[in-house]
Structure formats: structure tokens, C-alpha cells
Amino acid sequence: MKDIMEVMKNYWENSCYPYISGGEKAEITLPFVREDEAEAAERKLANLKRREAKIVKNMVDGYIINHHQSSYRTLLDYLVTLEHFIYHKNKPYLETQIQARRAVIDNGELIDDYVLEPDGFFGTCEKEYFENEGLNQTQSRDHSDAEIRFSYNRLAAVRYAERWWNDYNPAYRRFENDCTNYISQCLKAGGAPMRGLPVRNQGWWYQEPQWSFSWSVAHSLRWYLSGSNKGLRAVEVNSPEELMKGDVICYDFTGDDRWQHTTIVVDKDADYMPLVNAHTTNSRMRYWAYEDSTAWTPEIRYKFFHITG
Incomplete structure (x- = not known):
């Protein structure tokens, strides 16, 4: 099994190698890469x-989380860590992704x-x-007299995002698609009531054993942020440059009004464009x-939310 993981590690090192060229494709033969x-x-x-950015170094590591073996075929589930050390104009930073993947190996060959x-x-x-709820949920505005005021602590939200970007706080449930649950935790850490x-x-x-749809579902949080006038509130801005650390981006990858993903801004690059954390x-x-x-598709749509408190 160790030998198989070494094969996979070499495969991923080769997969990442062209990035170091700074935008020019390298002549390299890989055993298998899906079209997408x-x-x-x-x-x-x-x-x-x-962006005039360059990846100057890649680091790859991984480990097996499960495997299924038949007489001639192996299904190997593994986590791979991909780190790109990027130099963007005068600002260096480290981008990291953790992917859960499955390799199919037939008679020793990756297929x-x-x-x-x-x-x-x-x-x-x-x-x-x-x-x-369907696609038509819009959060109605709260017309009650009770005020729910708070001052958003962006530093606390970003600290939480950095602490838990690749881990799961045991105080909360972990979801299959955990992106919005993670963002909600970050917002709560920033003081959002x-x-x-x-x-x-x-x-x-969120209160075990239940939670609002807006806590855990990207589509619902997108509409909550658009409509809330009390407690956790946000204003939509026109461009990503206007966002600050601790702000939120929502993604409709397919452009069909099903909002599927949420991220939190934790830093800016040299052009003042957001760098984000996600689950x-x-x-x-x-x-x-x-x-x-x-x-990603050409029809992708974004919503940029500045948290106002």
C-alpha cells in the first residue's frame, strides 16, 4: 500500500509541475487526467x-483513508494536500487545497x-x-420592535477561519457539503447574533439537534444576507475589490439561480483582490x-457581501 501511495504522490507532483512554468505548458506525460x-x-x-503571478514552488503530500481490493483492481480513497507558493508582484503567499480523491488502479496501472x-x-x-423550499425562498424582513445590534469583529472571524479551515470544530455538526456551515461558524465567531x-x-x-437552512445551505444563506435587516446583516457590493477581511462571497457555478458555494475573505493579493478560505x-x-x-462554468455568477453588523 505504501508503494501505491508513492505512485500517487509522484503522479500529483507531476500534475502540479506545469504550474511552475508561470503560464507556459510543460511537456509532460501523465497516466491519467480527467478532462474537467x-x-x-x-x-x-x-x-x-x-494576474502576473507565478507559482515558484509546489508541495504535495497525501495519505490513504480507505481502499477496496479485488483480485485485479484497487479503489483507493485518499486525501491529497496541494500547496502552491505564489509570488504575486511584491506579495508572496501560500495557497493550499485539500482534496478527497479516488484512484482506480487496474493491474498496477492508474486508469x-x-x-x-x-x-x-x-x-x-x-x-x-x-x-x-424550492428556489424561491427570500428571507422576509423582520418588522418586530426588538433591536439586535452587534459590532462585527472581523479579526475574530478571520482567526476562526484560519484555525478551522482544514479541521472541524466538535461543537458543531459536520455536513457532507460543509462550506456554508463553516462560513456560518466564522460569522458567529465574529460576534454575529x-x-x-x-x-x-x-x-x-444553530442549536443542536437543529439549525436553520441559512446556517448550512449556500442558497439559503445567500438570500438571508440579501434580506436580513436585523442581527447579522450585509450589503451587496459590485466588485470583489470592495470586500474586506471577514466578508462573504456566494457562488452560483452554473448560472441557474441555485447558489452552491460560500467562502470567506481572509486576505487580499497585491491587486487587492480577495483570497478566500472554504470547506x-x-x-x-x-x-x-x-x-x-x-x-466553474462560463455561466458562473457571484454575490459579494460586505458584513455590516
């Missing part, structure tokens, strides 16, 4: 070139390799939400546009 991942890699290279949990996939919680309990399609809250494909200091994701 090859296209994502090409978009990443184009993005780096457009397939793919991401198990791609960005934006729908888990059980998302399916429950869309079965009950919960409201709406115990109605799942109202407010924004599902656990990511740190990833460029905000997600052009390097297999979920």
Missing part, C-alpha cells in the same frame, strides 16, 4: 498569467482518478432544503474567482 480537471488547470495557468467531493455538490442538507430559532426557514441559527474542498488563501475549480 485538465480544463481547470488551464484556467488556473491563464489566471496566474493574467482513473477523480475528486470525491467537488465544489458545489449537493449533499443531504441541500436536497432537503430544495425539496421543502443568531435569530429565528426554532423555525428552520427563518433567521440564521468541502478545504482551501486556504485560494483566489476568489474559483476558475481552478471543476465546478
